[in-house]
Amino acid sequence: MQEILQYLFSGITNGAIYAVIAIGFSMLYNSTELINFAHGEFVMLGSLCMVTFFGSMHLPLVPAIILTITCVALAGLVFERLAIRSVKHPEPIVLIIITVGASIFLRGIGMIIWGKDAYSIPSFSSHPPLDIAGAKLLSQSIWIIAIFLVAAVGLQLFYKKTLTGKAMEANAISKRAAWIVGIPSKLMVMMAFGLSTAMGGLAGVIIAPITMSSYDMGTMLGLKGFCAAMLGGLGSLWGALIGGFLLGILEALGVGFVSSGLKDATAFLLLLFILYVRPGGIISSADVNRF
Amino acid sequence: MTSHQTRNRICYAVFSLLIIVAGYTIENPYYIQVLTFIGINTLLALGLNMLMGYAGQISLGHAAFYGIGAYGTAILTVHYNLSPWMALPAAIASAMIVAYIVGIPTLKLSGYYLGMGTLGFGMIVNILFREWSSVTGGASGFIGIPTLELGPISFSSGRNYFYLVWGFVLTSFIVCQRIIDSRIGRALRAIHDGEKAASAVGVDTRKLKLQVFILSAAFSALAGFLYAHLIFFISPGTFSFIASIRMVTMVVIGGMASIWGSLLGASLLTLLPEWLHAFSEFEMVVYGLILMIVMIFLPRGLTRGLLDIYERAVKKNDR
Amino acid sequence: MLLVKRYRSMMMILSVLAIACLLVASPAISASGKKPYKIGGIFAVTGPASFLGDPEKKSMEMVVDQINAKGGIDGHMLEAVIYDTEGDPSKAVMGVSKLINKDNVIAIIGPSRTPTTLAVMPMIQKAKIPFISCAAGNKIVQPIDPWVFKTAQSDILAVAAIYENLKSKNIKKIGIISVNNAFGESGKEQLLSQAPAFGLAVSKSETYGAKDTDMTAQLTKIRQDNPEAIVCWGTNPGPAVLAKNIQQLGLDIPLYQSHGVASPKFIELAGSAAEGIMLPTGKILVAALLPDSDPQKEVLNAYTSEYEKKYKSSVSGFGGYAYDAVKILAAALKNSNGDKEKIREALENTNGYVGVSGIFNFSKTDHNGLSPEAFVMVKIQDSTWKLLQ
CATH class of the missing domain: 3.40.50.2300 (Response regulator)
Known part of the structure; x- marks a missing residue:
């Protein structure tokens, strides 16, 4: 029992990370029908910026987080303006190669700025781990889940309550209809990009204390986040949440009851399963809109 | 015989002549080896180009078939003492069977979903190569793959291997050209332009897509076979997700739906890292930039892109 | 004519690229009258194993500079040609091929990882060129290949x-x-x-x-x-x-x-x-704590201070593999006149060389040459x- 609880805690910690990354994918897909293969690299940028601001420059926690997310979002905006918007015929294959190119480029930039070493930063607070029925929940895990919840609720409020958020959602549903009622579609896409990369940066921020940050950390995180987004249903905020936690927990249980060597296979087996059986993801009821 | 076919024949005659001349004149084994690698990569790009360029189906997991070809021959020749020439059809057949089984559910998907499905498949196969260590040698890799021999000819020396690889490339080019010029080729292009329209005019899209998927898997497995007997050592890293992405990049940079584009893409992607050594620390940055810039400005690949520029220049001169 | 045009433009590009490829090659410049000894290095300078390859490359460059500052070996300067494998076997094979066939090196040091080393070994055997690997895996020296040595301690x-x-x-x-x-x-x-x-x-x-x-x-x-x-x-x-x-x-x-x-x-x-x-x-991490009687202490202190002075970063044990390899190779190059078989024999007879990673005693049956005291x-x-x- 204690073991199962511990697996669950481990799964929830990883799951929250996957969920934050998956939200980034989903938001972007929603507004632009684009999958950003460089998303994992924005997570890396967030993590390493956090190392610089919080670890080396010793800024207080909140300004460091805000500064990091701003930097990453700015990098995302620059990327959108220079690379994505310049594409004349945005076919999936072209966009895939461009974002893959961007991921290599960003990894190179990361290597030049931060070198090839890994870095670690202290946990946001130095509480001892929480002991629940013999299983330990790390204080950073609580931080991760709390920050994740704040971000998720914040996004939900933004989409449902603010005019800009509603405009973005309208743009996502139908670009043409949104344009007719006077919503600037280009600006919306740009904002979606900024928000999506900001979420990537946030994911980087919250994982920096529990894992080690280095220039090549992004690829696997990006892929796992991608699986989580697919699992829950691409384009859905709550789908990303469910997908992320499900993936994290199943991975931990897989390690516990099957084999740790096949841990990474869990994500991709789930992905194939969901694609074959229910391509829209777990929470979608209607058939997916494939293009 | 149409003029189109004549031109094709001239092209292939020139191409085979070039291969022979290159094999004779290039003395340095290093250049021979680079060209051999280009040949193997061309096979990879060609197979994927049939799927992506002509049938319009993306695959982000083709390195799995490359790996099945390489591991297939390694396992059969080392563990079962089979002759490599017996292992070749077996390795290709196993890749085709896997492609058939995976292709049935996967090819129902399209766009990003197809990309994700093939990506997941590629990752799982790669994890199998790594974890099934009693058979595949695990993460440390597989050593002791034998040299190819055909009677008195040993394919250990660079020049013989160069001819072998490019012989396969030439044959594959001709096979692909035949397919493209046939009824099947037209049906494929119809699928590329619009799957629903194609099926409306009576093209069995599901069957055709599956056939092309299997064909491209076979080319990748052939490349894997040649790679394994060239290096005598394979490890899972060579057939990873990154390798799949590299294959897609070769096709797209070279030019989709272009046989010669596969050659160009494979050559560039093989040679590029060699030149980028000069940038040392900046190598990755430059590589990423090149990918992005080519795709932004020449989204149809270099072959078509340069051709367009050339045609535009010609038009200007005519005026 | 579309196909022919396409073909033409493609061949044009390829020939331009081939010429560019040839131009990249830099000619060797000899400082003294005698031709320099060219030695090859191939390390995972970037990529996931860069923590190995980066200090190895730096250490190799450092020793080569030192040897040259002292007038080289028998009047021959050393010239290091170093390529990056990125930890990828195919790139390692290309790099080694380039070292052997294009740069005509007389010995090769590296690669940093076991798979890359195993991938290049068949080429080494064919080219018959002295080769000192910096990878840990035991498969490299067991079974023994006459041309393959290694300086990293086995697991x-x-x-x-x-x-x-x-x-x-x-x-x-x-x-x-x-x-x-x-x-x-x-x-x-x-x-x-x-x-x-x-x-x-x-x-x-x-x-x-x-x-x-x-x-x-x-x-x-x-x-x-x-x-x-x-x-x-x-x-x-x-x-x-x-x-x-x-x-x-x-x-x-x-x-x-x-x-x-x-x-x-x-x-x-x-x-x-x-x-x-x-x-x-290896003793490198605790050099300061070793008793003065330890035979390695002097070498360790020298390596640490030189490395830290030159690169302004703290030393790790990994660069020592390349450091030892170059030093052992330099000793074997003496009186060899660049003859590969002679170098190989001298390597195999290396005895009691006190290095960063331990005391090396190579023999016909042991091409790692370290004892548990390493x-x-x-x-x-x-x-x-x-x-x-």
Whole structure:
């Protein structure tokens, strides 16, 4: 029992990370029908910026987080303006190669700025781990889940309550209809990009204390986040949440009851399963809109 | 015989002549080896180009078939003492069977979903190569793959291997050209332009897509076979997700739906890292930039892109 | 005409590219009257194993400069040609081919990893060129290939050092966790195969991915059997994550790490979680703590101070592999007049060379040439290394 609880805690910690990354994918897909293969690299940028601001420059926690997310979002905006918007015929294959190119480029930039070493930063607070029925929940895990919840609720409020958020959602549903009622579609896409990369940066921020940050950390995180987004249903905020936690927990249980060597296979087996059986993801009821 | 076919024949005659001349004149084994690698990569790009360029189906997991070809021959020749020439059809057949089984559910998907499905498949196969260590040698890799021999000819020396690889490339080019010029080729292009329209005019899209998927898997497995007997050592890293992405990049940079584009893409992607050594620390940055810039400005690949520029220049001169 | 045009433009590009390729080659410049000895280096300077390749490249360049400053070898200057493998076997093969056929080097040092080394070995055998690998795997020198040597300590010795320590503490049951790449796999094999000889039972053997963010699930599984110690086999940063997880789970049993984390970086990454961790390492990390009578002390101090002066970064044990390799090669080059067979013979007869990674005694049956004394066990205490007896 204690073991199962511990697996669950481990799964929830990883799951929250996957969920934050998956939200980034989903938001972007929603507004632009684009999958950003460089998303994992924005997570890396967030993590390493956090190392610089919080670890080396010793800024207080909140300004460091805000500064990091701003930097990453700015990098995302620059990327959108220079690379994505310049594409004349945005076919999936072209966009895939461009974002893959961007991921290599960003990894190179990361290597030049931060070198090839890994870095670690202290946990946001130095509480001892929480002991629940013999299983330990790390204080950073609580931080991760709390920050994740704040971000998720914040996004939900933004989409449902603010005019800009509603405009973005309208743009996502139908670009043409949104344009007719006077919503600037280009600006919306740009904002979606900024928000999506900001979420990537946030994911980087919250994982920096529990894992080690280095220039090549992004690829696997990006892929796992991608699986989580697919699992829950691409384009859905709550789908990303469910997908992320499900993936994290199943991975931990897989390690516990099957084999740790096949841990990474869990994500991709789930992905194939969901694609074959229910391509829209777990929470979608209607058939997916494939293009 | 149409003029189109004549031109094709001239092209292939020139191409085979070039291969022979290159094999004779290039003395340095290093250049021979680079060209051999280009040949193997061309096979990879060609197979994927049939799927992506002509049938319009993306695959982000083709390195799995490359790996099945390489591991297939390694396992059969080392563990079962089979002759490599017996292992070749077996390795290709196993890749085709896997492609058939995976292709049935996967090819129902399209766009990003197809990309994700093939990506997941590629990752799982790669994890199998790594974890099934009693058979595949695990993460440390597989050593002791034998040299190819055909009677008195040993394919250990660079020049013989160069001819072998490019012989396969030439044959594959001709096979692909035949397919493209046939009824099947037209049906494929119809699928590329619009799957629903194609099926409306009576093209069995599901069957055709599956056939092309299997064909491209076979080319990748052939490349894997040649790679394994060239290096005598394979490890899972060579057939990873990154390798799949590299294959897609070769096709797209070279030019989709272009046989010669596969050659160009494979050559560039093989040679590029060699030149980028000069940038040392900046190598990755430059590589990423090149990918992005080519795709932004020449989204149809270099072959078509340069051709367009050339045609535009010609038009200007005519005026 | 479309096809012909396409063909033409393509051939044009290719020929331009081929010429560019030829132009990149830089001509060798000889400073003294005699032709320089060209030696090749091939390391994972970038990519996942850059923590090995980067210091190896720097160390090689450093020794070569030193030797040249002293007038070279028999009046021949040394010239190092170094390529990057990125840890990729295909790139390693291309690089070695280039070194042998284009740069015409007389000996090759590297690669940094076991798979890249195994991939290039068939070429070395064919070209018959002296080759000193910097990778840990035991498969490199067993079976012995006449042309292949290696300076990195084998994991056999590292495992033996850990197990000696466990035995002295009367520990009978251990859990293993290793990284799922070649380094971890090779370590795991050794850990499992040597355990019975030391009276150890391995209750669980788990793996983790090099980029995993959390390993509490694996640890929970290992914990079920109540092992008396945990041995982790990996390279930074994974083992630091593991150390943190062990601390967070409140697992109060000794943790042993491999020599793969033997650098100050590990203590920095693991922070307070590093306290009490034991690991085998070459003597480089504890050079200052060694008794003056230790034969390696002088070499270690010289290497450390030179490296830190030149590159302004702290020294790790990994650069020492290349440092030793060049030094041994330089000794073998003396009086060889660049003859490869002579160099090979001289290498094989290297005896009592005191290096950074240990004292090397190569012979016909041993191309690694290190004894268990090459490793010492250290414990991390107060954020620094402490020598264990």
